[in-house]
Amino acid sequence: MPSILVVGADHLGNMPDHLANIGFDEVMHMSGRKCQMVKKGIPEKVDAVLVLTDYVNHNLTKAIKQQAKEQEVPIYYAKRSWCSVQKALCSCADGCEWLKKGGGATH
16 A cells, blocks of 8 residues: 655645545655654654655755655655646656556546
8 A cells, every 4th residue: 555745835735535546545645834844854754755845844845855865755846736746746656656556547
């Protein structure tokens, strides 16, 4: 059961549905609006991190990148548009595997 942490943006809209369609069973969200959220860190059960670059500040991005590296969790960067997210997740073998597990549904 792959899970993903989405960092950035106040609201994800229908992105969790799209992520579920490509195989992510659990979608967690960290808006990044509050500075204290960074101190909580990336939950241990997360299989990947997606940073929405147009809705997050540089300090949070740097902290999340370091935490992901320490926990050996793959990190992806995309704009908030679904096309950008889908492209980022399929840019490596892991992303394509998640797409395959989800039955190839690409909306």
